[in-house]
Amino acid sequence: MTHSQLTQIIDQLGYKGLKEAYQRQSEDINYSTMSFEERLYQLLDAQEIFLKNKRIAMNHRLSKIKDKQAALDAIDYRVDRRIDKAQIQSLSQLNFIHSNQNIIITGCTGTGKSYLAQALANRAIYDGFRVYYVRTPSLLEEIKISRSDGTYTNLLKKYSRFQLLILDDFGIAPMVDNDATNLFEIIEDRTKLYNYYFTASSL
DSSP states (O other): OOHHHHHHHHHHHTOHHHHHHHHHHHHOGGGGGSOHHHHHHHHHHHHHHHHHHHHHHHHHHHHTOSOTTOOGGGOOOOGGGOOOHHHHHHHTTTHHHHTTOOEEEOOOTTSSHHHHHHHHHHHHHHTTOOEEEEEHHHHHHHHHHHHHHTOHHHHHHHHHTOSEEEEEEETSSOOOTTHHHHHHHHHHHHHTTTSOOEEEEOO
16 A cells, blocks of 8 residues: 555545654654554554644633633742642642532632633643633623523533533622522532532622
8 A cells, every 4th residue: 555545544534643643754764663563653642632632622612711821830929919829739630620629719809810710721621621611790691691582491501511610700790680590500500410610709
């Protein structure tokens, strides 16, 4: 089988990551010194990395996270900010997700609550979790609209798909009408599936 024939088969299978690795192997003479098993491993590993990066990109797009560059490594731990570095490092392990725990971030406006929430969310996406970011006022308005146009059940299904839900700007304005009940139903519905969510609060 020729190089072009093999490349054509790889294209038909849609193995883009593997194809790129195969082309590198074909162009680099150093690969000729490697065993068949080593070369095959590198091809399969390249395809796995390609698929992982593709999933991360898709999950980032679906997450609606505003700051996709927010990173835990960039957090400012100056003393006056009163951020417990050990606690952040513990949260970065994402055990709160595996343990079905809720996280509430509180503090004055402008202290970086949203950034921290999104930094943890970006880490969760990298680790394969499905994440969604929404401002609480926007969520409440979305619920009201869905109830009026008969799409509320679909809305519940939408939010149940995400393993980590970030409710930003929670508590910045008084709840009116049925806001508390509507928010409770979203949380309760998710509790049946995951029993955890993530909240960034402004006080």
